[in-house]
Amino acid sequence: MTGAGGWGLILAMAVITFALRASFIVLQDRIRIPDLVRRGLAYVPAAVLAAIVAPAFVQLGGDADLVSQAPRWAAGLVGVAVAVRTKHMVAVLAVGMLTLWGVQALLG
């Protein structure tokens, strides 16, 4: 493991996650969620997931050449189509990985 990772990271993630879960259940009503946070939360899944996903599929700039990216683009497009139709993670995983391997094999 180089750079990030390790027990320090895992424990810090654990502390943050537990603090959020415990907040109201353990401390009861001594804290309040600001209204802006409450409203903003509705956008967290769509925004954060997009921010993680998009660069994994689409890369602009110097190190991006078409042949090396084609398998991921193909798998991403097929994955979106399957996800819209089925909303099923296992189906997307199966079809997406098969597409990736297929295009990789085609491009040699």
Place this chain on the structure above:
Amino acid sequence: MDGAPNRDGSTSAAAFREGARDALPIMLAMTPMGLVVGVAAVEVGLPIAQAIGMSYVVFAGIAQLAALQLIAVGSPVAVILVTTLLLNLRFALYSAAFAPHLRSAPGWLRAVMAFLMTDQAMALGSQRYGRFPERGGKVAYYLGVALPTGFVWTTASTLGVLLGAGLPGGLSLEFAVPLVFLTLWVVAMLRGAPPVWVAGAVAGGVAVLGRPLPFNLGLLVAAFAGIAAGLYWETRRGPALRPGGAATARPGDAP
């Protein structure tokens, strides 16, 4: 779980069993995600002990998977922790929603229940507490959902780690992680109304453009840009959720 009757004559043991029964389909649904998290932890290079331990101490599948993806692309710890905070903020809302129902439990038990909180426990708990507000055994019902699902989750991800350690290299299995996030993203977008679509589109675009930023800061800039765009759109054009939609989006089949 001592079998002592509640006010309405039901027992805690019965409420626990009721919760476990309600949670059965969910346990099946979360198994593949647990396997993926385990395999991915090995693929990005975590040592076996950390790969297994992560699911037991963090116990939050989506945040774990995000952290693994970020480790794979070399993000600094601070970016990973802010992402963890963002993805798990919803737990503070669940915590607020559950607190009144779990008040009867002693402090240590409330801490245990907080640790075991999942999207699934939230969904089932609020359903039962909403439908039968006076029915006793609320704590036992919660534990009946949370303990078995927690066991299934940690077991599935442990199996995933062992599976990942045994698989040959060169299969591009790390690509399973973005595919899972792609599914979760599509589901979040389909469940949302226009402001959510704006948030998702803006965040995706900014993330692609912001990839050259140092320390993978593009991720956080993109996330906050998306959230701000959604809020702006909502203020201008109407609410985030379709009528009858859940108060908080449920990002997927993971704790």
